[in-house]
Amino acid sequence: MYQPDFPPVPHRLGVYPVVDSVQWIARLLEAGVRTIQLRIKDKRDEEVEADVLTAIQLGERYRARLFINDYWRLAIKHGAYGVHLGQEDLETTDLSAIRAAGLRLGVSTHDDMEIDVALAARPSYIALGHVFPTRTKQMPSAPQGLSQLARHIGRLADYPTVAIGGISLERAPAVLATGVGSIAVVSAITAATDWRAATAQLLEIAGAGDERS
Numbered sequence: 444m445y446q447p448d449f450p451p452v453p454h455r456l457g458v459y460p461v462v463d464s465v466q467w468i469a470r471l472l473e474a475g476v477r478t479i480q481l482r483i484k485d486k487r488d489e490e491v492e493a494d495v496l497t498a499i500q501l502g503e504r505y506r507a508r509l510f511i512n513d514y515w516r517l518a519i520k521h522g523a524y525g526v527h528l529g530q531e532d533l534e535t536t537d538l539s540a541i542r543a544a545g546l547r548l549g550v551s552t553h554d555d556m557e558i559d560v561a562l563a564a565r566p567s568y569i570a571l572g573h574v575f576p577t578r579t580k581q582m583p584s585a586p587q588g589l590s591q592l593a594r595h596i597g598r599l600a601d602y603p604t605v606a607i608g609g610i611s612l613e614r615a616p617a618v619l620a621t622g623v624g625s626i627a628v629v630s631a632i633t634a635a636t637d638w639r640a641a642t643a644q645l646l647e648i649a650g651a652g653d654e655r656s
């Protein structure tokens with residue numbers, strides 16, 4: 444049963460772009476996206492704080508679910524909707540501080556063992572990756588494919604889930620057919636020749652997610 448130790452999220456988070464700038468956050472919220480992540484890599488807190496704050500303010504303005512990747516202290520400080528963490532991050536993060544601040548938590552997983560670890564943290568959602576080959580991030584593991592994804596979804600039953608990795612417009616319907624609640628995408632939007640059209644089509648296929656809780 445879905446009994447997270449962090450505030451819950453809707454089962455269906457819909458299209459979930461993962462982007463590296465405030466400019467993308469602003470564009471995509473304006474285009475109708477309601478679940479989104481700011482993912483800036485390898486900078487010091489001081490270097491990203493202004494962007495984190497602006498992204499959170501934009502998220503609030505649109506009543507969107509704005510997740511901050513990695514920078515959990517800044518996410519708490521400025522009151523983000525949620526934080527997304529990887530498996531290694533779990534070891535170095537004060538999860539009780541995130542919980543006490545009332546932020547949602549999403550956790551990455553790539554196999555059964557990582558799902559066990561994630562479930563033990565009782566996060567708000569569990570991300571399952573990478574489904575297909577991706578050029579966006581160097582992955583140490585092999586792509587899981589649709590049948591593994593479907594097996595994980597079966598195991599996770601009513602837990603809110605997010606699929607990530609190599610999800611294109613063409614592949615999105617098959618990914619959603621596994622029962623996953625959300626599709627997280629980077630290049631399907633940011634590398635599209637027409638990002639507006641790509642976003643509109645993804646929203647048509649996967650929706651913007653259920654009402655914000």
Ligand SMILES: Cc1ncc(COP(=O)(O)OP(=O)(O)O)c(N)n1
Binds near residue numbers: 461512529570572605
């Ligand atoms: C929705 C979603 N799923 C997975 C990831 C990957 O997170 P992580 O393992 O922490 O790796 P980095 O993104 O930090 O490189 C994600 N960001 N979002």
Ligand SMILES: Cc1nc(C(=O)O)sc1CCOP(=O)(O)O
Binds near residue numbers: 577627
């Ligand atoms: C940031 C990230 N995390 C992944 C994981 O499996 O944990 S895959 C990924 C990159 C996804 O980019 P694209 O949609 O361009 O393939």
Ligand SMILES: [Mg+2]
Binds near residue numbers: 512513527528529532
């Ligand atoms: Mg991370």
